[in-house]
Amino acid sequence: MVKRILSSKRQTMKNTIDINTVKRMAFLSRLEISDSEAKEFSLQLSETLNYVHKLNELDTEDIEPTIHVLPLKNVLREDKVRPSLTQERALMNASCKEDGYFKVPKIVE
Amino acid sequence: MTEYEIVIGLEVHAQVLTDSKVFCGCSTEFGASPNEHTCPICLGLPGTLPVLNKKTVEYTIKTGLAMNCDIAEFSKFDRKNYFYPDLPKAYQISQYDMPLCKNGYIEFWVNGEKKRVGINRIHLEEDAGKLVHAGSIAESQYSFADYNRSGIALMEIVSEPDIHSPEEARLYLNELKKILEYLEVSDCNMEEGSLRCDANISLRPVGTVTFGTKAEVKNLNSFRAVQRALEFEAERQADLLREGGKVIQETRHWDESKGITIPLRSKEEAHDYRYFPESDVPPLVIKDSWVDEIKRGLPELPAVKRARFVNEYGIPEQDVEVLTETKAMADFFEECVKDYNEPKTVSNWLIGEFLRLLNAEGIEIKESKVTSRHLAGMLKLIKDGTISGKIAKTVFEEIFKTGKTAEIVVKEKGLVQITDEDAINDVVDKVISENPGAVEDLKAGKNKAIGFLVGQVMKETRGRANPQLVNEILRKRLL
Numbered sequence: 001m002v003k004r005i006l007s008s009k010r011q012t013m014k015n016t017i018d019i020n021t022v023k024r025m026a027f028l029s030r031l032e033i034s035d036s037e038a039k040e041f042s043l044q045l046s047e048t049l050n051y052v053h054k055l056n057e058l059d060t061e062d063i064e065p066t067i068h069v070l071p072l073k074n075v076l077r078e079d080k081v082r083p084s085l086t087q088e089r090a091l092m093n094a095s096c097k098e099d100g101y102f103k104v105p106k107i108v109e
Numbered sequence: 110m111t112e113y114e115i116v117i118g119l120e121v122h123a124q125v126l127t128d129s130k131v132f133c134g135c136s137t138e139f140g141a142s143p144n145e146h147t148c149p150i151c152l153g154l155p156g157t158l159p160v161l162n163k164k165t166v167e168y169t170i171k172t173g174l175a176m177n178c179d180i181a182e183f184s185k186f187d188r189k190n191y192f193y194p195d196l197p198k199a200y201q202i203s204q205y206d207m208p209l210c211k212n213g214y215i216e217f218w219v220n221g222e223k224k225r226v227g228i229n230r231i232h233l234e235e236d237a238g239k240l241v242h243a244g245s246i247a248e249s250q251y252s253f254a255d256y257n258r259s260g261i262a263l264m265e266i267v268s269e270p271d272i273h274s275p276e277e278a279r280l281y282l283n284e285l286k287k288i289l290e291y292l293e294v295s296d297c298n299m300e301e302g303s304l305r306c307d308a309n310i311s312l313r314p315v316g317t318v319t320f321g322t323k324a325e326v327k328n329l330n331s332f333r334a335v336q337r338a339l340e341f342e343a344e345r346q347a348d349l350l351r352e353g354g355k356v357i358q359e360t361r362h363w364d365e366s367k368g369i370t371i372p373l374r375s376k377e378e379a380h381d382y383r384y385f386p387e388s389d390v391p392p393l394v395i396k397d398s399w400v401d402e403i404k405r406g407l408p409e410l411p412a413v414k415r416a417r418f419v420n421e422y423g424i425p426e427q428d429v430e431v432l433t434e435t436k437a438m439a440d441f442f443e444e445c446v447k448d449y450n451e452p453k454t455v456s457n458w459l460i461g462e463f464l465r466l467l468n469a470e471g472i473e474i475k476e477s478k479v480t481s482r483h484l485a486g487m488l489k490l491i492k493d494g495t496i497s498g499k500i501a502k503t504v505f506e507e508i509f510k511t512g513k514t515a516e517i518v519v520k521e522k523g524l525v526q527i528t529d530e531d532a533i534n535d536v537v538d539k540v541i542s543e544n545p546g547a548v549e550d551l552k553a554g555k556n557k558a559i560g561f562l563v564g565q566v567m568k569e570t571r572g573r574a575n576p577q578l579v580n581e582i583l584r585k586r587l588l
Contacts, residue, residue: 028381030192067185072391079127079164082134082148090144090152090256100143101253104194106242 016053017045113312115343115349117272117318118229119334119335121285122263123295124303125165131262132390139301143255149500151235151260152500153197159389161186165262166209166393168294169233170403172264173210175288176228178215178398180400181193184209186233186387193414194254195237195251203265208232209393216412219277226281227269235260258302264295270309270320275339277474279332282306287334287411291436292500306335311356312346321346326370328363338363342370352354414439431460437474441481448485458484462502466509478512479505495519497526500572527574530582533566536574538583540565551587559583 022038022045066075084090087100096103130137133150149157155442173180174377185206238259242249266285272278274482286304290297290518297304311323326342329335348354361370411433418439419427433439438459445455462483467477487504490496496504496519519525527533540562547565551558559580566579 010218016367024381028190028383041254067386068388068391070391073394074164075160075391076163077134077160079128079129079162080134084135084146084148085152087142087145090147098251098253100145101241102144102194104252104254106249106252107194 016049017042110313113343113347114315114317115273115275116270116313117275117278117313117322118270119272119278119281119308120307121266121268121282122236122305123289124268125233125262125264125583126293126295127162127164127168127262130260131165131233132260135257135260137261140333141257141412141500143253144257147259151197152256153199153259157402159202161393162262165233167403169209169264169322170233170290170395170400171292171407172266172289172294173213173231174298174400174404174407176210176213176215176266177232178210178213178228178231180395181207181211181393182395183207183392184395185392186386189234189382189384189385191382193237194252194546195240195255195259201235201237202390203234203384203388204232207403215281215284215478216279219280220404224280226271226277229267229269231264234263234264234265235259236291238296250511264420270534275336275343278308278339282332282335283379285412287434291408291411293408293436303523305329306337308335310339310342310344310346312343312350321350322358324356324358324370325360326363327360327373328365332434334363334365336553338366338370341368342481345370365392369585376533388490408436412510418442422456424444424452424456427462428456435474436471441474443480444483447498448482454488455484458488458505462505463509465548466506477509479509483508483512490515490519494523494528494575497572497575499567499576500524500526503572524573525570527570528578530578531556531580533570533574533582536569537579537586541586548587 019035019038019042022042023033026033026038091097091100091102094102124137125131127137128136130146130469133148135148135151136306137147138146150159170180184204185208186202188200189203189205192199197310207232210231211229213231214225215228216223216225217535218224233497238254238256238348240252240254242252268281284298289297289304295303297306306329308329309323309327310322310326313319313321324340324342324346329338348511349356357372360373362373363370380469383466414433415426415429418424418432419426425557431438442452442455442459445459446452449455463474463477467474472478485503487501487508490497490504491501496515503522504515504518505526507513508515511518513521516534544562544565547558547561551562562583563576563579566574566583
């Protein structure tokens with residue numbers, strides 16, 4: 001639904017997120033995307049961002065940046081050890097494991 | 110290298126000495142089986158909520174105060190995003206623009222001159238897990254992840270680029286480690302990875318102010334490695350620049366066995382951590398009263414202690430340097446001086462015999478059986494003539510081995526000094542008759558011969574004779 005509404009305005013929107021930015025974000029997020037997807041996401045992300053840009057109309061001169069959405073501060077605990085999971089429980093949901101380790105494809109630096 | 114100035118900045122990661130991790134209650138104990146110290150929080154399972162360990166905040170502030178930093182009135186945590194299997198959440202909880210401590214410095218001596226290095230910031234963050242590889246990393250097909258270390262609290266201490274030689278870098282680290290140990294906020298064990306260091310180094314023509322392009326050097330596992338790696342890297346960059354080349358901004362890996370740095374294939378073309386505020390950890394408001402309370406708990410710091418030892422005990426600076434190398438040694442010294450008020454003598458035994466034995470055994474002062482009472486007790490026996498200074502070395506070795514008091518060792522081994530003139534005369538008779546040549550030499554005016562004869566008497570009595578008395582008797586009899 002949202003996609004359709006945004007798409008209908010597509011022609012009038014400015015591309016604030018270009019295709020290279022999309023490709024870079026995909027790379028950083030380890031996502032594989034095709035050129036046509038990159039083009040599509042560029043338009044969609046630009047539309048979303050442009051929509052949110054409406055907030056820039058507000059004067060926020062004297063407003064402190066929101067660092068946390070709840071009025072909480074100094075939530076601290078004492079330095080006490082609590083029981084951990086057993087090794088078996090920790091690895092229970094791992095699709096690949098060996099000798100108590102999580103086994104993952106080697107990442108070459 | 111006279112035409113270039115070396116510019117070095119160091120980033121030190123020190124494990125904060127707590128029992129539990131920074132955001133969960135898992136143990137920080139070293140050496141557990143893989144993944145035994147993990148829970149849904151440090152494994153980064155969805156829906157978990159980290160809760161900050163109070164002690165990690167206090168220890169970081171304590172370190173900031175000891176390094177003359179401004180302590181933030183308001184501080185927060187941020188997410189540093191990167192994808193790597195040692196990081197189960199795919200982000201590290203760290204601090205970006207509002208660290209706990211800023212703008213400090215530490216001071217130390219370099220070739221008799223006081224050097225000040227600025228501390229840009231100290232912030233608190235969580236450690237990542239450890240990846241191990243079966244066989245060599247090149248042959249291995251898989252990485253094995255152990256998350257016991259994931260979520261252990263680290264302080265990152267970032268220096269200003271105020272360091273201008275590899276030697277200064279080593280001395281800076283030495284002082285920094287000493288401060289952390291005195292504060293008891295980190296055990297600084299490089300082998301167990303509780304102290305790690307990365308170095309940024311660049312060169313610029315002498316007299317210029319613009320920074321050159323820097324390289325970051327990693328895998329520095331000892332202070333010696335830091336100095337060697339920086340010496341190599343400075344030369345490498347100087348050679349490049351002299352030939353009209355350019356230094357590339359990159360991360361380089363120190364190869365300890367080859368003694369060279371090699372470029373690390375970067376996992377990302379450029380670091381882009383996309384920091385944003387950590388919404389699961391509420392910010393910190395740090396009141397003056399809290400900082401004051403922490404300040405009251407600060408111990409005497411190494412630099413202050415060094416100055417006091419020189420003034421109060423009249424000990425030479427080089428000796429004080431050794432004596433205050435660890436807080437344990439400094440405390441041992443002061444305890445001992447309370448029982449035996451001759452600081453110089455106590456100091457000589459500590460940095461001489463005691464340190465020699467500790468090093469030979471490869472143990473720390475706290476692991477040794479010798480207490481300050483033991484040493485004081487033995488020094489009293491030397492002073493009242495019960496044992497000779499020479500025999501005391503044997504006695505001390507025995508105390509070191511067994512943990513027995515000097516009195517007991519002396520009694521058990523029959524090491525009481527012989528001060529009875531008749532007893533010594535008997536031995537002197539024997540030595541004179543057995544060494545006619547030396548006796549002739551002495552009579553002929555060769556003073557060296559007396560030393561030989563005294564030595565023979567000491568040998569006969571297994572070191573128990575009072576050497577001054579032996580000397581006197583020999584002179585009386587032969588001259």
